[in-house]
Amino acid sequence: MRVEDFSDKKLSRIMVEINYDISLLYVIPCVYTRNLILNHLRDRIFMLEVAMEAISHPATLQPQPLHLQPADNSIVEPTTPKQPTTQPTTPKQPTTQPTTQPTTQPTTQGNQTTFTLQELARFDGKDGNLAYVAVNGTVYDVTNNATWAAATHFGLTAGKDLTNEFASCHAGQPILSKLRIVGKLV
């Protein structure tokens, strides 16, 4: 994310939305609506955090597949489920895993982590493993993606190359850009 992506106009819009959310929270009595607003608020605060980071370290930040566009979504029509901004399960990145199973560890060359199908199979979301899936040669993290409950999604399981399945259901939908990229499938 670059500094240029955060024009004054966008930032002020985020601030307006945050203030509006807070004002709403004072009057809303319904627990469901309140949760929805809190979720919206958290999302906007996260955007601010990223903006701050981009401004303070403009050179070091790489473009990331995060949606930071202040969306036109209103509170009554929530956006598609997003990854939570916090990951309290302290996910272990492939690069920092202990090398007790050298044959199934993804290899890191420079900034690029690569996975073979066999290595990818380990990331099935079970027994403390993260949940990764590959689409078109890119490996994505779906561990905390809402539609991947228990690392399963409409009969599919994590740890696999799902290029064909993705194409048959989600072709043309901007879904992948919302997922965190963890490497390449080789």
Add this chain to the structure above:
Amino acid sequence: MSNASITCPEYRARLNTAASLVDTVKTQIRQGVFKKRNLVWLELTGCSGNIISLLDGSNPDFKYLISNMTHFIYNNSLSASEGQNAMEQLFSVLRSDYILAVEGAVATKNNGLYNIIGRFNGKPITALEAVKTLGEKAAHVIAIGACATHGGVSAARPNPAECVSVQSVLDRKVIKLPGCPCHPDWFMGTLAHILLYGEPKLDSKDRPLLFYSTLIHDRCPRRSYFDKGIFAKKLGDKGCMFKLGCRGPVTRTDCPVRQWNQYVNWPIEDDTPCIGCAQFGFPDSMEPFISYNTTREVRK
């Protein structure tokens, strides 16, 4: 749930969508504006769960539906007549205007022989034949429950009777009310809307937006737990049941607000993950219903 939530106008409005539609019907009946229409409820390959669910309805109750709102022509579980008389009653409707409600999937193997719904003039009538005959001439067709809308449990693997949805055998618009079972309000509200204003607004999968517009996940009282990453590790934990396999994030219904059994409770409030019974592809696509190996941390 706190008392404060009851006063939320949005919450109240949601709860009363079916009731307010039905109240309008009641007013119009009193004023003599409203004309009752024939309703046929066909049960094909299923478990009768949807008619049982409808009997539990309270907005209005079933008695009002069959006596004041519609001429309830036929239902195989509830019909007083039987045999030839019942079948005559069913097919007599073909000569008039009627709304067709269908629950259960259509068995297609051996030209539908796996489900015979009755005998008419000595000839066995298959479910396939009945739904095709009645479906073509109906003013509206409403598919109720998982089996009728997309095959559901009846079409689950290995699907020995080769069950399919009602839409698969009818070349016309079929309003779909998925759910296993369908909530009485979803049906009553849709029917009242048809009686008053015609077909309700539908989404791309022909579900009425009145009831199927919002993801369970977006209205879940445990949504904050998901956002904070606090996950239940076993049933009974108060966190988000995402790691146990909750299908709320892929299922569109108003269960969190409307609730079940005359608005008493619903699965998540009772510590059970949503199994996605109102999502197309249920049950096969929604399995596993519960997983424990996704929540345990294994020391490596």
